[in-house]
Amino acid sequence: MKKLINQVEDFVRESLEGMAAAHPELVRVHLDPNYVVRADAPVVGKVALVSGGGSGHEPMHAGFVGRGMLDAACPGEVFTSPTPDQLLEATRAVHGGAGVLNIVKNYSGDVMNFEMAAELAAAEGISVANILIDDDVAVRDSLYTQGRRGVGTTVLAEKICGAAAERGYDLDRLAALCRKTNAAGRSMGMALTSCTVPARGSPTFDLGADEMEIGIGIHGEPGRQRLPLPAADAVSEMLATAILQDPAYSRVAREWDRSASAWQDIELVDEPLKAGDTVLAFVNSMGGTPLAELYVVYRKLAEVCRKHRVEIVRSWVGPYITSLEMQGVSITLLRLDDELTGLWDDPVLTPALRWGA
Amino acid sequence: MKKLINQVEDFVRESLEGMAAAHPELVRVHLDPNYVVRADAPVVGKVALVSGGGSGHEPMHAGFVGRGMLDAACPGEVFTSPTPDQLLEATRAVHGGAGVLNIVKNYSGDVMNFEMAAELAAAEGISVANILIDDDVAVRDSLYTQGRRGVGTTVLAEKICGAAAERGYDLDRLAALCRKTNAAGRSMGMALTSCTVPARGSPTFDLGADEMEIGIGIHGEPGRQRLPLPAADAVSEMLATAILQDPAYSRVAREWDRSASAWQDIELVDEPLKAGDTVLAFVNSMGGTPLAELYVVYRKLAEVCRKHRVEIVRSWVGPYITSLEMQGVSITLLRLDDELTGLWDDPVLTPALRWGA
Amino acid sequence: MPLTLQQTRAWLERSAQVLSENQQHLTDLDAAIGDADHGSNMDRGFCKILAALAAGAPADIGALLKLAAMTLIGSVGGAAGPLYGTLFLRMAAEAADKAELADAEVVGMFRSGLLGLQDRGNAGPGAKTMVDAWLPAVDALQAGVAAGQELASAAHGMRLAAEAGMRATIPMQATKGRASYLGERSIGHQDPGATSTFLILRALDEVLRSP
Amino acid sequence: MPLTLQQTRAWLERSAQVLSENQQHLTDLDAAIGDADHGSNMDRGFCKILAALAAGAPADIGALLKLAAMTLIGSVGGAAGPLYGTLFLRMAAEAADKAELADAEVVGMFRSGLLGLQDRGNAGPGAKTMVDAWLPAVDALQAGVAAGQELASAAHGMRLAAEAGMRATIPMQATKGRASYLGERSIGHQDPGATSTFLILRALDEVLRSP
Numbered sequence A, B: 001m002k003k004l005i006n007q008v009e010d011f012v013r014e015s016l017e018g019m020a021a022a023h024p025e026l027v028r029v030h031l032d033p034n035y036v037v038r039a040d041a042p043v044v045g046k047v048a049l050v051s052g053g054g055s056g057h058e059p060m061h062a063g064f065v066g067r068g069m070l071d072a073a074c075p076g077e078v079f080t081s082p083t084p085d086q087l088l089e090a091t092r093a094v095h096g097g098a099g100v101l102n103i104v105k106n107y108s109g110d111v112m113n114f115e116m117a118a119e120l121a122a123a124e125g126i127s128v129a130n131i132l133i134d135d136d137v138a139v140r141d142s143l144y145t146q147g148r149r150g151v152g153t154t155v156l157a158e159k160i161c162g163a164a165a166e167r168g169y170d171l172d173r174l175a176a177l178c179r180k181t182n183a184a185g186r187s188m189g190m191a192l193t194s195c196t197v198p199a200r201g202s203p204t205f206d207l208g209a210d211e212m213e214i215g216i217g218i219h220g221e222p223g224r225q226r227l228p229l230p231a232a233d234a235v236s237e238m239l240a241t242a243i244l245q246d247p248a249y250s251r252v253a254r255e256w257d258r259s260a261s262a263w264q265d266i267e268l269v270d271e272p273l274k275a276g277d278t279v280l281a282f283v284n285s286m287g288g289t290p291l292a293e294l295y296v297v298y299r300k301l302a303e304v305c306r307k308h309r310v311e312i313v314r315s316w317v318g319p320y321i322t323s324l325e326m327q328g329v330s331i332t333l334l335r336l337d338d339e340l341t342g343l344w345d346d347p348v349l350t351p352a353l354r355w356g357a
Numbered sequence C, D: 001m002p003l004t005l006q007q008t009r010a011w012l013e014r015s016a017q018v019l020s021e022n023q024q025h026l027t028d029l030d031a032a033i034g035d036a037d038h039g040s041n042m043d044r045g046f047c048k049i050l051a052a053l054a055a056g057a058p059a060d061i062g063a064l065l066k067l068a069a070m071t072l073i074g075s076v077g078g079a080a081g082p083l084y085g086t087l088f089l090r091m092a093a094e095a096a097d098k099a100e101l102a103d104a105e106v107v108g109m110f111r112s113g114l115l116g117l118q119d120r121g122n123a124g125p126g127a128k129t130m131v132d133a134w135l136p137a138v139d140a141l142q143a144g145v146a147a148g149q150e151l152a153s154a155a156h157g158m159r160l161a162a163e164a165g166m167r168a169t170i171p172m173q174a175t176k177g178r179a180s181y182l183g184e185r186s187i188g189h190q191d192p193g194a195t196s197t198f199l200i201l202r203a204l205d206e207v208l209r210s211p
Ligand SMILES: Nc1ncnc2c1ncn2[C@@H]1O[C@H](COP(=O)(O)OP(=O)(O)O)[C@@H](O)[C@H]1O
Pocket: A079, A080, A081, A108, A109, A110, C030, C034, C035, C037, C038, C041, C042, C077, C078, C079, C080, C081, C083, C120, C121, C122, C123, C128, C129, C130, C131, C176, C177, C178, C191, C192, C193, C194
């Protein structure tokens, strides 16, 4: 295992300490339990946005803490969701009296820990909403699986909801916006190489020199299928087509009912993308794939979208939701309307994403 | 070789096409010869900034084209400097009547091609200044080498001079600023892995599982020394100490004398960093090293700087000047004064760097 | 013979030991169909339990198990944290204020824990999760006690059932948890959570059989 | 026997061929002490020369070499582009408007090219660059012609001197070009630019010796 780390067990903490040292004007880092909050937290009267998940996906989530995006991020161990008490402490640290929106990626671990945290926060009288992100079209059904994973759309929802919170959206409106953003986003990813979880010390899977894993998540897990690695255009087309041709996706999601103080199952349906839609196109590196290759993928993506008469009006290209040093790429398309476009364009000031500020 | 590319010979072009598709509001891409200019070029009355070099260092340089930074970037083949006629065409495309500053990394290829381009531009009546960036402290002397390489300080100079050009600096003042920025910056890098030049198809060098190359450049070349890979803290301290303890560096540089229309040798001396200095600290990924590891390196860098009583007042962490997918890190420290700090903070609007706009 | 506070504590300590010994094994199983962290997750949690016990041991089984539960919830994370945490928390509720538990109470305690696990994770049998080890194990314990066996031999039956349940996950296609994303590719691999379950129940068996 | 336009053209074509055949070899040499692109750089440039010649061949040696020079300058990049480009440009100036060159003129042409190379790159002998092949080669050509040899045999001597010069770069420590950054680690490797020089001068030898 070749990494720029010291002791394996200190990796997450030391990385957070480095982040604290690098961006004192933007974020404050709390250790044991670990969470990162924006420097001016709590912002009184604003709904607070909390997200979290395993470490190893940097800059997600801690890199997106700051004005116009997250109020707090809770990094767990590498690829391990944070714990309820960790989430609860972060929630307390950023709660500004207007409630807390938890943006939760749909993995059993993340979901359960966030549910326990929400119960604890609610018991303390904090208004909370947990909205799930489940946008990975590589997972086809929700009947025979844990349901679609939360991947690329997560970061877009964080940006968009963060902007809305700054604009003064209340918790109900923000929860609805987050649900809508999730419904509008679809993603799919692939890997050229595996990655090495520091505590294990060897790659999670082995791939032949001419193979790729397609339909991967963001935890270095093997994907849906192993296939011969084709040219970049074919990879891009494969991912883009899976997203563009994905049919309506229905499933039952569990959300916290604040009036009943109980979990409630709600049925959700994501409408497919269709000709005439305008989208944000997000081409993401899994960590080890350099920018020049992302643009090769983007080039073909733009062509495929044109063919489907889906118009790209915003683009985002870079390593934003990663799996350690994994080489690979994911594509996310987010259907935009004026509300989402405007919120995407709003100023943001975080360690990893910054504009208009 | 595992990369997201199509035909090797199309890589640079297709990547540029992807960039053009992704950022039409920021840049225009010209093919054959290849160059990237800001969307509103030429900006009349402003000194134009041109940089360039081999491809494979993305986002440098093309990702830094836009308001507040470069007017044009000329990407050569992978790790191969662009040609004089390519540079000349780019120069013509961005010249707004106030002259052109070429920011040139000190490699024999870059220097010679930029010199020929400057001669051609001058012959057309365009005022040009070529300023060399030579900040790599891994190269000790300039007597027995080509002189120090241009590495991390290049991007900082592009940002700072780009801001100054927006503020209205004329060519002489801008050239002096670029020289001053170069004199204030020092860098050193290391690699955990080699990288694979697409046209070659196999890694440029082989490194054992426990080895690193220290004192590398940005072309996947082997470095000054191969050493056992220590913990991240030791790596960070090694790089930081080499920079902080680097003595005054003198050499003779060749600059274009506009009045004499001839090259002139000038003697330059970079003063060492010293206690009491304030600096910008730049921790850069060589391409394949993920952000979380950069922060581990930053953490120790901050500690070493404190020990040397050098105060970090600005930080920059990410993959900004890379060697394809190489894993490794470089550190740059840039001594700041009020002028440089203010220019660093000025708005910038490019595909890869954006704030205040 | 009832289950004593001391035995319960010995069980937790022995579990910590075997989970630590099997950390790499559990992580390797998780690498095949998950994200390569189950071993470190379980080891981290049970190490913290040891630390908590060293700082001051509770005086009844309920408090002891609650300490274990809260420690797991607060330190494991991932899927295993809430699942094992909830399991121990429900067990703790059944054992509240008890310095020892009669055999039937032990059965009730594990049954309650299992229900908690299923409430939290919503997985039935056959989904290729730890439920596939816990469910037959608790059934076997109950059957053994109902058949009048000593607790130690009923717990031995529990261990054997957990082992069989663990092995039975191999041919299953996962429908819950991270492995479910692999679809048919999950077939042929043993579930890491079912494996840690077996290790924990083998630890109980060993503790109850030692003099 | 003078050097003809046709021979000069054949030389460029033969050079293109051998550089293409040796692309991987040159790149491998460059990987050891440089950045693994010298083979593709030279191949790209000389392929473009072939394409330019196919589009319409100039009518005198000067124009032919100028076309080669401008093509190299415009397509090679890196260090090799300006260096070889300048070398051919200076040679072209010496051969302006000539359909053939007398032996002494050939010597003068190469001498002038070498000076251009050194003006551009500022490297003396011993710096482990292409100069270490060009310099003894031009000296040998000049000596051969001065001694009254046929051009073909003087060019053969030139080739042998280039080869010896190329090999002599192996023990050298580089002080110019990218290899200089390696310090002592550059010792023991043959310089890629000196190698492409040898290949080009071997091509000349072959062309002049063929009937
Ligand atoms: N919904 C669920 N119900 C029961 N057990 C589950 C569920 N989801 C996952 N598991 C168990 O959790 C184990 C994985 O734990 P761990 O690796 O620690 O968490 P994560 O999957 O978050 O990385 C699986 O092997 C499986 O036994």
